[in-house]
Amino acid sequence: MKTIKKISCAIIVFALALTMCLGLASCGKKRGGTLLATYKGGEVYSSELLEWQSYFFYENIDDILSQSDMNAALNARNDQTTKFYVQMKAFRKLLEDKGILKLTEKGIKEYAKELKATFEEEYKGVKAGVGGYDFWKSVYHVSDDFINSYAEYELVSAQTEKYVMGNYGVTDEMIKEYWELHAVDYLDVPSYVFDIILVTVDETKMADADEWARAKAKAESYIKRINAGESFDAVKEDAIKNSTSEKIAKAYSHTEKVSKADCSHFTDLESVIEDINKTRDEFAEKNKVNFVENADPNGDKKEWALWYDYCNLINEATIKHTMPTLEIGQTNSEPIKAIMGYQIVKLVEITDDAAFIDPFKNEEVYNEIYNIIYADRWASGGGVAVDEFIADLEADYEIEIKYSYYEQYEKAKS
Numbered sequence: 001m002k003t004i005k006k007i008s009c010a011i012i013v014f015a016l017a018l019t020m021c022l023g024l025a026s027c028g029k030k031r032g033g034t035l036l037a038t039y040k041g042g043e044v045y046s047s048e049l050l051e052w053q054s055y056f057f058y059e060n061i062d063d064i065l066s067q068s069d070m071n072a073a074l075n076a077r078n079d080q081t082t083k084f085y086v087q088m089k090a091f092r093k094l095l096e097d098k099g100i101l102k103l104t105e106k107g108i109k110e111y112a113k114e115l116k117a118t119f120e121e122e123y124k125g126v127k128a129g130v131g132g133y134d135f136w137k138s139v140y141h142v143s144d145d146f147i148n149s150y151a152e153y154e155l156v157s158a159q160t161e162k163y164v165m166g167n168y169g170v171t172d173e174m175i176k177e178y179w180e181l182h183a184v185d186y187l188d189v190p191s192y193v194f195d196i197i198l199v200t201v202d203e204t205k206m207a208d209a210d211e212w213a214r215a216k217a218k219a220e221s222y223i224k225r226i227n228a229g230e231s232f233d234a235v236k237e238d239a240i241k242n243s244t245s246e247k248i249a250k251a252y253s254h255t256e257k258v259s260k261a262d263c264s265h266f267t268d269l270e271s272v273i274e275d276i277n278k279t280r281d282e283f284a285e286k287n288k289v290n291f292v293e294n295a296d297p298n299g300d301k302k303e304w305a306l307w308y309d310y311c312n313l314i315n316e317a318t319i320k321h322t323m324p325t326l327e328i329g330q331t332n333s334e335p336i337k338a339i340m341g342y343q344i345v346k347l348v349e350i351t352d353d354a355a356f357i358d359p360f361k362n363e364e365v366y367n368e369i370y371n372i373i374y375a376d377r378w379a380s381g382g383g384v385a386v387d388e389f390i391a392d393l394e395a396d397y398e399i400e401i402k403y404s405y406y407e408q409y410e411k412a413k414s
Helices: 002-027 046-059 061-065 070-097 105-122 132-140 146-157 160-167 172-181 209-227 232-241 246-252 260-266 269-286 301-325 363-381 384-396 405-413
Strands: 035-039 042-045 191-200 255-259 336-338 341-351
Touching (some): 035 070, 046 070, 046 132, 061 070, 070 146, 070 405, 105 132, 232 341, 260 301, 269 301
Antiparallel strands (some): 191 255, 191 341
């Protein structure tokens, strides 16, 4: 019953708004109804937006119907639709003026056919008798003509991120400014730099003790080869090539570093492991989960999560305990257990001086800062760069809203 009332209410609200819109379309002073907005090189009339208003009404129906004054919410949404549409038209003109995009009626109609086919497949069999593209139209209460305008919007909006971030994107000056404000986050402290070979266990046998024993024996054989004079890199290449998963072995056989200060806390490894075991047991008891070494990732999720965290903690402690015991170029004597197999580590470098990492000399740091700023400026289409772009678009293309549905509604009420 509530659903029926909600739908009925929606129809009544939209019918009232549609009556107003049709009135505007028929009684305006110019062909096409009331002039809603202008931009350099074009005008937008109410008749152009009837189906867009329907589309956005049904797209936002829950929000509109949740408002205490639904008609006010609907008229405010119609104003947003006007703004959206005139900005889209102005952006199309900007792209065409700059030679970035050239749209023809033929091209729009051809893309509309592609969209029809997409909707036909996407909504196939959704509702008996009204599936496919017809179902999509029924959801938004639009006619077959609307797909052309929707295709135009899709073609124009596809250029948005590329254009905006190409013209309002991340600059080196922004990266420099960000780095100066967050330099402490990019401090390279005295560290141990080490290289890793991961000898993988079979992903399908991670709960099998024999598989872990096989991987450990293989790692021990690699250590013997290195100690006998074979190069670490040659052994790494062989280990990756003959691993149970070349992809995993390659991804986790890389160079890492740990700070010397951190390593100083792991001198007494036995004591550290005792503390880790105590924390593990307390957690297991509190959360009523069994600790299972080499837990099955496809088995009990709690058991796997506990094993995963425990294994990583032991691995980290062992690495940080081992680093100060090695000379540069030396490899650890015993394989170190990790979540996906056994590790062999070689100390590559010891850095003694703290220094700030210059993003313009370190690609990894540059990319990290770039991505942070990019995310802020783009923010899924609603970031700072978009605001700057729209402000310039409205000024350069002289966008002016001539009519407000909401203002007229408020006047009518008073």
